[in-house]
Amino acid sequence: MGIQINGNTDTISALDGSWTSDSATHFTGKVSIGGTLTYEDVTNIDSVGIVTAREGVFIPDNKEIKIGNTVGTPDLKIYHSSSNNNSYIEESGSGYLIAKSNRFEVTNAAGTEALINAVQDSGVILYDGTNTARLETTSSGATVTGIAKAVSDGSAGVVLHRTFSGN
Helix, strand or coil: CCEEEECCCCEEEECCCCCEECCCCCCCCCCCCCCCCCCCCCCCCCCCCCCCCCCCCCCCCCCEEEECCCCCCCCEEEEEECCCCEEEEEECCCCCCCCCCCEEEEECCCCCCEEEEEECCCEEEEECCCCCEEEEEECCEEEECCCCCCCCCCCCCCCCCCCCCCC
16 A cells, blocks of 8 residues: 655545545654655655755755754855856855864866965965965965065064075
């Protein structure tokens, strides 16, 4: 005997017509859905434990993944805005947004140009968008490739020291 779930009429029934329920139906033990359960069929999933999405998770434009605190005021949101075609990771709790890694890289969307490269115990390199390193921190300071400008706001002087190597 199989069951039929009709999301349009909020009913569940046996395929052979032997029973129908239009109120809350409770299952004990394992429940398996052999097919596609779409967003038209389900409005909320409340799970105690782990939810496994074997083919990934899709969130439509202007919808958010919300983590922490409450649904109305989450600490962290990840979303895409169709109005400006931008994607966001938003930390709005009282803490910091911390990315933990021994190596952290930011590239262009295609993954073909480096923008930032930070390596534990090594340094940070900022690129100019053409894979050319422009500012690199080292154990003894920083190296600038190209022209560096210093601008004073008028309240304090700016002092630059130039070190020559070679000729």
